[in-house]
Amino acid sequence: MTDPSCAVAHGEAEPRTDTRTLVAVFATPVAEYLLKYGSDLGYRTVLHDPKDGELPELDGTADVVVTDHHRDELGEVLRDVLAHPVRWVGVMGNPHHAGPHVEALKQLGVAAEQIDRVHRPIGLNIGSRTPPEIALATLAGLVADRNGRPGGFEF
Incomplete structure (x- = not known):
């Protein structure tokens, strides 16, 4: 019996094509790589920069990364x-500093359970520094989360 994952990896079968959406918030170098790599991972990619208009309609297939x-x-x-x-939903940032989103959301009257939905830090801890590395770590974390895996090298 052939392992379905192996068949996909060897090009012998089509990958699962669930509709997934990756929304990168703010036009930044990291967003550019997130959208580029995310497309290769099967995401429908969307850039949202508030200066360009309203947030698109989002549903339960959306992974939102604030860059x-x-x-x-x-x-x-x-x-x-x-x-x-x-x-x-996650916000990029140094894990050694408090996330400014928490206080900003409290000031806007957002409930604590909603604030708790925001992940920070995001991505796998690979020591990423450059925009492509940050995008790679972020997407690896999203794929692990989407697939119910812890990420890293635990199998």
């Missing part, structure tokens, strides 16, 4: 994202 935590509109953007039934 800049220094923006003044961070709280409003996250509040609006959390109003949708997104599958996952």
Whole structure:
């Protein structure tokens, strides 16, 4: 009996084509790589920059990655994202510093259980520094989460 994963890896079968959406928030170098690599991973990719208009309609297939935590509109953007039934939402940032999104969301009256939906830090801890490395670590973490795996090298 052939392992279905092996068949896909060897090009002998088509990968699962569940509809998934990757939303990168803010036009940044990391967002550029997230969208580029995300497309290769089967995501329908969307860039949302608040200066360009309203947040698109999001559903339970959406993984939302906020690629800049220094923006003044961070709280409003996250509040609006959390109003949708997104599958996952995370904010990039140094894990050694407090996430500014928490206070911003509290100031906007967002409930604690909604704030708790926001992941930070995000991605696998591979020591990433450059935009492509950060995108790779982030997407690896999303794929692990989507597949119910812890990430890293635990099997």
